[in-house]
Amino acid sequence: MTVKPNLIGGEWREGSSAIESINPSDTRESIGHYALADAAQMREAVVAARAAQPAWSATTTQVRSDLLLKTSIELAVRKEEIGELVSREAGKTRAEGIGEVLRASQIFQFFAGEAVRYGGENLPSVRPNINVQISRDPVGVVALITPWNFPIAIAAWKLAPALAFGNTAVLKPSEETPGVAWELFRVLERNGLPAGVANLVNGRGADAGEALVEGVDALSFTGSVRTGRGLAQSAIANMVRVQLEMGGKNPLVVLDDADLGVAVESALNGSFFSAGQRCTASSRLIVTAAIHDRFVDALRKRMRSLKIGHALTAGTDIGPLINQRQLDTVQGYLQTGRDEGAELVEGGQLLQAGTPGFFMQPALMTETSNSMRINREEVFGPFATVIRAADYDEALALADDTEYGLSAGICTTSHKYASHFRQHVKSGLAMINLPTAGLDYHVPFGGTKASSYGQREQGTYAVDFYTNSKTAYVGY
Numbered sequence: 001m002t003v004k005p006n007l008i009g010g011e012w013r014e015g016s017s018a019i020e021s022i023n024p025s026d027t028r029e030s031i032g033h034y035a036l037a038d039a040a041q042m043r044e045a046v047v048a049a050r051a052a053q054p055a056w057s058a059t060t061t062q063v064r065s066d067l068l069l070k071t072s073i074e075l076a077v078r079k080e081e082i083g084e085l086v087s088r089e090a091g092k093t094r095a096e097g098i099g100e101v102l103r104a105s106q107i108f109q110f111f112a113g114e115a116v117r118y119g120g121e122n123l124p125s126v127r128p129n130i131n132v133q134i135s136r137d138p139v140g141v142v143a144l145i146t147p148w149n150f151p152i153a154i155a156a157w158k159l160a161p162a163l164a165f166g167n168t169a170v171l172k173p174s175e176e177t178p179g180v181a182w183e184l185f186r187v188l189e190r191n192g193l194p195a196g197v198a199n200l201v202n203g204r205g206a207d208a209g210e211a212l213v214e215g216v217d218a219l220s221f222t223g224s225v226r227t228g229r230g231l232a233q234s235a236i237a238n239m240v241r242v243q244l245e246m247g248g249k250n251p252l253v254v255l256d257d258a259d260l261g262v263a264v265e266s267a268l269n270g271s272f273f274s275a276g277q278r279c280t281a282s283s284r285l286i287v288t289a290a291i292h293d294r295f296v297d298a299l300r301k302r303m304r305s306l307k308i309g310h311a312l313t314a315g316t317d318i319g320p321l322i323n324q325r326q327l328d329t330v331q332g333y334l335q336t337g338r339d340e341g342a343e344l345v346e347g348g349q350l351l352q353a354g355t356p357g358f359f360m361q362p363a364l365m366t367e368t369s370n371s372m373r374i375n376r377e378e379v380f381g382p383f384a385t386v387i388r389a390a391d392y393d394e395a396l397a398l399a400d401d402t403e404y405g406l407s408a409g410i411c412t413t414s415h416k417y418a419s420h421f422r423q424h425v426k427s428g429l430a431m432i433n434l435p436t437a438g439l440d441y442h443v444p445f446g447g448t449k450a451s452s453y454g455q456r457e458q459g460t461y462a463v464d465f466y467t468n469s470k471t472a473y474v475g476y
């Protein structure tokens with residue numbers, strides 16, 4: 001049995017134990033065995049990153065840009081092969097797997113440009129004969145903790161800006177997707193990654209908690225609210241800058257005047273594609289009275305046309321859930337919904353798709369109220385509810401009545417309501433006549449309330465988290 005090692009200080013290192021990654025579409029298929037770094041090895045990775053940081057931040061921006069651009073090119077060239085690995089390990093359809101690798105490539109390309117483009121400001125002082133120069137220094141060593149649902153894109157949107165702006169990094173990927181992270185590091189290494197500049201520590205979350213918070217200057221995390229909150233406490237205790245992207249309970253409002261086709265396709269995509277395992281997935285469909293029944297009927301009809309199965313089978317629309325635990329959680333919420341008085345009107349059943357995998361038919365519950373647990377807690381699966389609203393005002397109030405604030409959508413043909421919603425909804429992303437999920441890479445991403453904490457990720461805004469500004473006063 002070959003165990004694929006971790007990359008620490010430029011050396012591929014065995015771990016004290018290993019984990020087997022399996023294909024959620026077919027649990028008989030092993031993706032590979034991966035070394036698990038324990039807490040001591042994670043600390044070594046932080047030390048290696050610390051040692052490499054001065055030289056890395058002293059390189060020319062061209063050197064940093066070249067590494068990112070070459071990485072981008074290799075990812076683009078190998079998008080089908082690596083995309084297939086993403087599909088096998090994370091259960092995404094082939095198109096989604098390839099699309100995600102292409103997205104990672106675009107992110108590296110974008111930050112290859114930002115590495116040479118970012119700068120500061122020059123202002124006259126309010127006092128005579130003084131000039132003020134504002135520049136940006138790297139933060140230093142950053143710990144990056146990532147989830148399994150976008151195993152290469154999220155790693156890319158943290159690693160690329162970290163390296164572009166002169167930081168060194170330690171990446172701790174999810175235990176569910178060590179293979180994709182390992183492949184990404186092979187690509188980085190082949191394209192000139194200097195020793196210690198980016199370190200890979202596949203390992204358990206519990207081991208990462210202290211090891212990756214102590215000794216770093218900043219921590220960027222994407223994952224569950226519970227883990228994020230715990231990490232934030234330790235980060236603040238250690239005076240470590242922290243950025244968290246966590247859950248959502250994203251509403252999609254459908255008004256009476258909506259284009260029914262647009263509303264149904266937005267709900268179908270937002271709620272069920274990627275098996276609902278996106279933090280931006282629409283989970284609460286808030287529908288006004290006159291369109292309610294037509295919308296539910298049309299959505300049910302479209303749900304019945306979806307093909308659920310092995311992620312790599314041609315024609316599959318939706319693959320499996322990531323593991324048995326997640327499948328059990330979603331099934332548990334279906335029962336909770338029934339107990340709370342909701343009606344399961346479509347799907348929900350477990351599926352035999354020809355291979356042993358974690359498949360379920362996307363589920364829709366109606367006659368729900370916003371106070372039910374199924375409308376308060378993040379489910380993270382192919383599961384959506386319908387909540388009736390009397391009118392736009394009530395729909396907006398329901399949309400905001402949640403502890404989360406990541407993405408919120410509205411389907412309407414009214415400019416007045418679309419514009420009001422965009423300005424007033426309390427979320428980081430507002431989607432008009434579009435699914436709540438589906439983002440670009442050159443613009444900021446993040447939420448409000450319990451969904452996010454700290455500066456925004458992605459696009460030109462990423463520089464704020466990964467640098468410190470320095471204000472110099474120059475007398476003349």
Ligand code: ADP
Pocket residue numbers: 145146147148172173174175203204205206207208209210222223224225227228230231
């Ligand atoms: P999910 O349920 O989506 O996997 P988690 O928050 O459990 O969300 O996991 C997201 C990432 O956080 C993973 O890389 C996981 O290993 C890591 N993680 C989990 N628990 C901890 C912890 N106590 N400290 C640091 N990282 C953790």
